[in-house]
Amino acid sequence: MSATHNALIVIDLQNDFCPGGALAVKGGDDIIAPINTLMPDFPVVVLTQDWHPQNHSSFADQHPGAAPFTQIDMPYGRQTLWPRHCVQGTNGAAFHPDLRTDPADMIIRKGFRPQIDSYSAFFENDHTTPTGLAGYLRDRGITDLTFVGLAQDYCVAWSAMDATRLGFAARVLEGACRAIDLDGSLAAARDAMRTAGVTLEA
Ligand code: VGL
Ligand code: ZN
Numbered sequence: 685m686s687a688t689h690n691a692l693i694v695i696d697l698q699n700d701f702c703p704g705g706a707l708a709v710k711g712g713d714d715i716i717a718p719i720n721t722l723m724p725d726f727p728v729v730v731l732t733q734d735w736h737p738q739n740h741s742s743f744a745d746q747h748p749g750a751a752p753f754t755q756i757d758m759p760y761g762r763q764t765l766w767p768r769h770c771v772q773g774t775n776g777a778a779f780h781p782d783l784r785t786d787p788a789d790m791i792i793r794k795g796f797r798p799q800i801d802s803y804s805a806f807f808e809n810d811h812t813t814p815t816g817l818a819g820y821l822r823d824r825g826i827t828d829l830t831f832v833g834l835a836q837d838y839c840v841a842w843s844a845m846d847a848t849r850l851g852f853a854a855r856v857l858e859g860a861c862r863a864i865d866l867d868g869s870l871a872a873a874r875d876a877m878r879t880a881g882v883t884l885e886a
Contacts, residue, residue, distance in 0.1 A: 691728035691826045693805060694719055695833030695840045697783045698734060700769040700776035702834075707769040709834050709862045716782045718860050719832050723787040728826055730817070731785060732805045734770040734839070735777060735793035742801040743768045753866060760810035763801060764866070772796070792817050804842035806850060818850050828853040836861035841873035845880040855883035 702712040744752040744765035752767045770777040794802040802808040831844045847854035863870040
């Protein structure tokens with residue numbers, strides 16, 4: 685895997701997505717040691733960080749009467765409402781303390797605009813507004829991406845599907861991901877990823 689055109693993309697390994705966090709993913713911290721072990725195999729390592737302002741529109745508490753894990757219509761499409769999580773500068777938004785961050789060449793933040801969510805590392809949820817990650821990877825000659833992290837059925841899946849749409853080869857190491865699995869969202873995401881040409885590996 686040390687071929688110079690490969691990058692490891694570690695999605696949202698932050699305290700709020702790990703047990704005890706505001707939007708905890710079951711077993712989210714189980715994948716940290718394996719991910720740390722993978723890092724030296726890749727010439728480029730990128731970490732993403734969900735990074736929301738206090739008044740982010742994906743928070744259920746910004747919509748009077750709305751409960752977390754329900755959906756609303758936003759100008760860019762359907763949006764699931766989440767418990768308040770990964771607020772900029774809080775401990776919940778920090779990387780899990782066991783995650784190695786020194787090997788990362790690049791840390792990209794997303795979801796910082798109040799009016800739009802950003803699951804993907806490449807585009808906000810309008811599928812149009814870029815984060816800049818594609819340009820960074822292309823400038824570095826990267827063609828093949830390996831995705832790990834949280835949550836497999838949201839930010840990992842949306843990132844991997846955008847990667848194939850952008851012309852990168854994309855694979856997801858499922859053993860190094862954990863899912864929220866809301867109403868069958870993991871099965872749906874796995875089907876959608878396969879249809880998009882993402883390789884799912886154990
Ligand atoms: C995520 C829901 C809300 C994720 C981020 O990292 O998968 N999910 N914000
Ligand atoms: Zn979020």
